[in-house]
Amino acid sequence: MMVRIVLFSFFIISAMNATGQTGGTYAFPLLDLTFNARSAGLGNEFISVKDQDINLGMTNPSLLNSKMHNSISVNQAFLAGGINYGMLAYGRNMFGGVVSTSMRYVNYGEFRYTDITGADYGSFRPFECIVGVGYGKQLNPRISVGGNLNLLYSQLEIYNALGASIDLAGTYTTKSENLLVTAVMKNVGYQFNGYSSKQHDPLPVEMQMAASYKLGHAPFRFSLLAHHLNRWDLSYKDPNALPTLDPLTGDTIPVPSANFGEKLARHFTYQAEILISKSIHLRAGFDFNRRQEMKLVNRPGVSGFTFGMGLYFKKFTIDYGFSSYSSSGSLHMLTLSSCIDRWRK
Numbered sequence: 049m050m051v052r053i054v055l056f057s058f059f060i061i062s063a064m065n066a067t068g069q070t071g072g073t074y075a076f077p078l079l080d081l082t083f084n085a086r087s088a089g090l091g092n093e094f095i096s097v098k099d100q101d102i103n104l105g106m107t108n109p110s111l112l113n114s115k116m117h118n119s120i121s122v123n124q125a126f127l128a129g130g131i132n133y134g135m136l137a138y139g140r141n142m143f144g145g146v147v148s149t150s151m152r153y154v155n156y157g158e159f160r161y162t163d164i165t166g167a168d169y170g171s172f173r174p175f176e177c178i179v180g181v182g183y184g185k186q187l188n189p190r191i192s193v194g195g196n197l198n199l200l201y202s203q204l205e206i207y208n209a210l211g212a213s214i215d216l217a218g219t220y221t222t223k224s225e226n227l228l229v230t231a232v233m234k235n236v237g238y239q240f241n242g243y244s245s246k247q248h249d250p251l252p253v254e255m256q257m258a259a260s261y262k263l264g265h266a267p268f269r270f271s272l273l274a275h276h277l278n279r280w281d282l283s284y285k286d287p288n289a290l291p292t293l294d295p296l297t298g299d300t301i302p303v304p305s306a307n308f309g310e311k312l313a314r315h316f317t318y319q320a321e322i323l324i325s326k327s328i329h330l331r332a333g334f335d336f337n338r339r340q341e342m343k344l345v346n347r348p349g350v351s352g353f354t355f356g357m358g359l360y361f362k363k364f365t366i367d368y369g370f371s372s373y374s375s376s377g378s379l380h381m382l383t384l385s386s387c388i389d390r391w392r393k
Contacts, residue, residue, distance in 0.1 A: 075239045075249035076200045076211060078154050078176050083107075083135040084123045085383035088369025089356015091317035091333025096230050096258035096271050098192075098221065101365075102139040103383065105148050105184060108232050109194025110217035112139060112146035112184025121385040127377075131156050145185035148196075152178040161205065176202040182215075192219045196234075204243065213237030213251055226264060232256045253278065260319075271319035275337075281306070282314040282337050314340065331356035331369075342373045363390045 084103035087094040095108040102119040105112040116139035124134040133154040140147055156174040163169065178201075184194030196215040202208060214237060219230040235251045242248055255278045260271040276282055283306035292301045306314075314337035322330040332355050339352025349372065356369040364386035371379040 073250075074252040075209060075242070076176070076178075076202060076213075076251060078133070078152065078178065078202075079198075079200070079213065079235050080252055080254075081133060081152075081154070082125075082369075082371070082379075082381070083133070083152050084121070085356060085367035085369035085381040086331070086358060088125075088371050088379060088381040089331040089333065089354050089367070090271070090319040090321070090369075091273065091335045091354050092338065092371055093256070093273055093275060093317055093335075094271070094319060094333075095217075095232055095256060095273065096228050096260040097269070098219065098228060100387070102137050102148065102385065103135070105139060105146070105182060105194070106135065106137055106150050106152075106180070106196070107215070107234070108217045108219070108230060109148070109182040109184045109196045109215060110192045110219040110230060110232075112148055112182060112194050113186065113192070114141055114146065116146055116148075117141040118388040119385065120388060121383060123381065123383045125379060125381045127379060143183070145183055145194075148180075148182040148184070150178070150180045150182075152180070159205075172205045174204045190221055190223070192221075193217065198237070200237070200239075202243075207243040208241070209239060209243050209247075210241045211237055211239040211251065224264075226262045227259065229259045230257070232258075267323040269321040269323065271321075273317040273319065274315050275317060276315060281311055283311060284341065310340075313337075327360045329358040329360070331358070338373075363387075 082088045082092040083106065086101060086103060095104065097104065098111045098113055100115040100119065102116045102121050103123065105116060119139045121137045125132060135150055135152040137148065137150040154176045158171050158173055160171055161169045178198050180196050180198040182194060182196040184192060186192045194217050198213045200211040200213060213235050215232060215234040217230065217232040219228060221228045233255050235253050237251045239248050239251065254276055256273060256275045257277065258271060258273040260269055262269040289303045291303055293299070294301055317333060317335045319333045320331070324330060335352050339348070343349070343351035351372055354369065354371040356367065359366045364384060367383040369381040373379065
């Protein structure tokens with residue numbers, strides 16, 4: 049029954065298929081931001097481990113479990129230009145499962161308000177946020193399901209937008225708990241009010257599937273994430289690009305386009321964790337699509353690669369994530385998590 053539900057959901061979302069690049073055509077792009085340091089260090093999207101980390105339940109509600117009871121987490125990203133964003137998350141065992149609440153925000157810093165002549169009329173601070181509630185339930189020892197409901201708000205000077213979205217997810221864990229497979233359908237929703245009276249832009253709907261495998265006798269966990277499964281071609285097509293002529297032969301050289309192999313590779317993110325001890329975890333990830341979108345042609349560097357670390361103490365956890373967008377910019381993110389009950393003992 050669970051398999052049928054996941055497949056049915058996939059085909060419903062596929063019917064809303066959109067082509068072309070992934071950015072710039074949807075409302076509330078903050079839905080696609082990475083809001084916790086663990087995910088930032090693992091390719092920016094990490095949805096396939098079920099443990100005490102409440103942050104993973106914000107993107108995949110089927111990972112919500114009893115270990116997250118009374119867990120709280122504070123996340124903060126650091127970007128250039130005065131831009132910062134973060135998330136506050138909390139989980140609690142309720143109603144036969146686990147209920148989560150979260151507040152995600154983006155603060156774009158201060159902007160000057162001027163007219164076409166350059167006259168200064170003051171300043172304004174654009175702000176966007178997501179207020180969410182989720183629920184996850186263990187149906188049996190192997191299968192869990194969950195869902196999120198998010199209220200979306202954006203304020204850009206005197207213009208604002210309001211919307212709502214849902215996430216639906218299911219997870220299967222083997223008896224040995226070494227292998228986990230999951231599927232998430234996220235950002236399904238509607239923009240109630242746009243920045244103009246007639247504007248109702250679509251949300252960045254996305255279908256994801258992922259699997260994680262922990263080696264039985266070695267401190268390694270490997271994960272593979274397949275993203276944007278409702279869109280086949282993620283490559284960018286420059287509308288201004290024109291065919292060129294070969295100066296030697298005079299033959300017409302068509303505009304380069306992604307072949308089958310590149311289109312397929314763009315859908316995968318590769319993730320690895322080294323569990324050095326119970327207290328120290330090292331992380332790394334690689335997103336081919338992010339690399340192709342963000343790299344500089346002459347200086348690709350480590351675009352698309354991410355790195356991170358988790359430090360697990362008795363009463364709290366500190367996570368750090370680094371994501372390289374391009375040679376001209378990167379993301380640093382910190383997460384502080386704890387279980388309130390541990391401080392009461």
